[in-house]
Amino acid sequence: MMRKMNKRVYGVMMAAMMAAAVSVTACGGQKSTGETMTVQTQPHDDSKVSEMPVPSSGADQAGVQETGQVSEGCVGMPNPFTDNDTLEEAEKNAGFSIQVPDKIDGVSATAFRNLGQEMLEVIYYNGEQEVARIRKSLDNKDNSGNYVGYAEIQNKKIGDRDVTLKGNDGKVVLAIWNDGAYGYSISVDEQGVSLEEMTALVEVVK
Structure with a gap:
């Protein structure tokens, strides 16, 4: 027994x-041997791809947030973006250029990144708080990586651009458009900006 x-x-x-x-x-x-990114839920839950380096001259957006930390659990994704010291360096690596505002909400761009020769990304930070993220890519698709279901969506003609604007409570958080050759997006923090402010940003970016 x-x-x-x-x-x-x-x-x-x-x-x-x-x-x-x-x-x-x-x-x-x-285990990850390099920088990893976690999926963002707002505003970037790709993500914006999302991967956000600590701002020094660097920032994802996106991505999601892109924090350079290992995601929850044991699974991490390598950050596919390359951080550059200047916008000129990012443009050289991407093989195309982008025009962006000098400042947004009083702050200058501090992160300049390229996704191979497919995308350019410029991020504006106020300290560690992301203020805005601008992307330009070699396609006509939505490249924002922002999949939040906003309550208010409208299409507006801004100059010669047909722009999709998304947001809540009369504020715009995301603008998406293309020019037939490149896709563009502008994302701001979830508090959003006025239609006039987003229109002014869209008019500058190309």
Whole structure:
């Protein structure tokens, strides 16, 4: 009787040890050797792709937020963006240029990034708070990485641009458009800006 019980206890102990070993192995296999990004829920939950470096000259947006930290659990995604010291350097790496406002809400751009030769991204920070994020990419699709379901969506002609504007409570958070060759987006913080303010930003970016 005692021998049968010992075998049963031994079997239970072995099963528990094997389960623990499998759990440790699964988590350990997801260690990241570089910068990682977490999915953003607002405003960038791609994400804007989202990956946000600490602002020095760098910032994702996007992405989501893009914080350079390992995401919850054991799974992390490498940050696909390249941080550059200047806008000129980012443009050179991307192979195309972008025109952006000198300042937004009183702050200058501090992050200049390229996603290979597919996208340019410029981010404005007030301290560690992201103020705005502007993207230009080699396609006509929505490149914002912002999938928030805003209550207010309107299409507006701004100059020669057909722009989709999204936001809440009379404030605009996101502007998306294309010129047939490039796709553009401007994202601001969730408090949003007035239609006039977003219109002025859209008119500058190209």
